[in-house]
Amino acid sequence: MKPSDLHNRCSTAFAFAEKQLRRLITTHPDFFPMYTVNGKWKHEGEAWTNWCEGFLAGQLWLLYGHNKNDWWRAQAEHYSRLLEHRKHDRNVHDLGFLFFSTWKRWFDLTGEEEINQVVIAAGRTLALRFQEQGKYLCSFVAPESLFIDIMMNVGIIFYAAQQTHDEKLWRIANEHCLTTRKYLVRGDGSVAHEGIFDRNTGEFLRQSTHQGWRDDSSWARGLAWALYGFGTAYSFTHDARYLQTAEACANFYIERTPSHGIPPNDWDEPHPKMPYESSAAAIAAGGMWNLAKLTSDATHARRYRDYALRILASLTSSEFLAMDTPGWEGILKHGIYHWRKNLGVDESVMWGDYFFLEALAKVESGFVDG
Numbered sequence: 001m002k003p004s005d006l007h008n009r010c011s012t013a014f015a016f017a018e019k020q021l022r023r024l025i026t027t028h029p030d031f032f033p034m035y036t037v038n039g040k041w042k043h044e045g046e047a048w049t050n051w052c053e054g055f056l057a058g059q060l061w062l063l064y065g066h067n068k069n070d071w072w073r074a075q076a077e078h079y080s081r082l083l084e085h086r087k088h089d090r091n092v093h094d095l096g097f098l099f100f101s102t103w104k105r106w107f108d109l110t111g112e113e114e115i116n117q118v119v120i121a122a123g124r125t126l127a128l129r130f131q132e133q134g135k136y137l138c139s140f141v142a143p144e145s146l147f148i149d150i151m152m153n154v155g156i157i158f159y160a161a162q163q164t165h166d167e168k169l170w171r172i173a174n175e176h177c178l179t180t181r182k183y184l185v186r187g188d189g190s191v192a193h194e195g196i197f198d199r200n201t202g203e204f205l206r207q208s209t210h211q212g213w214r215d216d217s218s219w220a221r222g223l224a225w226a227l228y229g230f231g232t233a234y235s236f237t238h239d240a241r242y243l244q245t246a247e248a249c250a251n252f253y254i255e256r257t258p259s260h261g262i263p264p265n266d267w268d269e270p271h272p273k274m275p276y277e278s279s280a281a282a283i284a285a286g287g288m289w290n291l292a293k294l295t296s297d298a299t300h301a302r303r304y305r306d307y308a309l310r311i312l313a314s315l316t317s318s319e320f321l322a323m324d325t326p327g328w329e330g331i332l333k334h335g336i337y338h339w340r341k342n343l344g345v346d347e348s349v350m351w352g353d354y355f356f357l358e359a360l361a362k363v364e365s366g367f368v369d370g
């Protein structure tokens with residue numbers, strides 16, 4: 001696809017996102033949905049865990065960044081304020097998702113120290129999940145459980161450490177990344193969703209999964225979290241091991257995914273019922289765009305950049321963008337939250353919409369930067 005065509009598609013997708021999000025927040029004020037059911041956000045479906053609230057406010061910040069319209073800014077600030085108390089939330093491992101997509105964006109815009117302190121407090125709270133015995137931040141499931149997803153959240157601890165010069169925080173973030181790399185990332189660049197440890201000794205016991213096909217298989221979103229998250233860890237630390245890990249994950253994604261760039265829920269599942277997990281693709285697009293900037297190898301950079309654009313060309317087509325689907329309330333179709341629990345299967349998911357807009361915003365700024 002020609003760059004000018006993709007540019008036009010980005011503008012169309014942002015205009016559509018404005019329409020969908022305006023309707024959501026005016027029809028259901030102060031409601032934080034997670035996934036649609038038959039394309040509708042409001043339903044009684046289970047959450048499993050409350051990790052998504054930042055993605056709505058985050059999209060409002062992305063829209064404000066795009067259109068600079070004060071109404072969107074007021075909405076973004078309002079929805080961010082509704083989350084502030086979560087900076088002390090010790091029940092989830094998702095404080096990076098909650099605060100990097102919201103209060104950190106707000107701080108980047110204003111430089112106001114009060115706002116920064118909220119982000120730092122969230123980073124400190126997340127660090128309290130650290131298990132000295134196994135050297136990892138434990139998942140919400142149990143102290144003996146390490147999730148690959150936490151690679152997307154550990155950045156807020158690096159950030160808090162950097163802002164406060166707190167060496168203990170820095171060590172925790174670094175050790176978490178090294179443990180994840182050692183036990184969850186495999187030699188072929190695929191990743192396990194979960195690692196189980198002996199709580200008393202810290203010994204690693206086995207790989208496991210909740211949302212993938214099997215314990216030893218390759219859940220696509222988990223890999224996308226790793227691809228993006230290890231890139232973020234590298235951007236804080238400049239530790240070459242993290243860049244190498246992020247690239248290994250990106251290469252696995254590229255090798256195992258059909259040419260349209262959208263993976264199934266799990267690459268190893270034979271004959272999956274649903275061909276697509278679009279949210280993994282949106283995350284991977286943003287992660288690869290970042291990698292293209294992080295790597296100093298021009299050939300690798302070109303490969304990741306082109307692949308990110310390929311994903312976005314698919315996601316902005318009518319197969320995925322819900323524009324031509326009457327009554328559909330999300331932005332991106334064909335996401336999957338939790339197929340075993342039958343939650344949000346072949347639906348829009350809040351994080352899919354968020355990372356889609358984030359990737360579009362990155363590419364749009366690339367058009368401006370050249």
Ligand code: GLY
Pocket residue numbers: 051149211221337
């Ligand atoms: N719980 C994070 C995810 O579903 O990816």
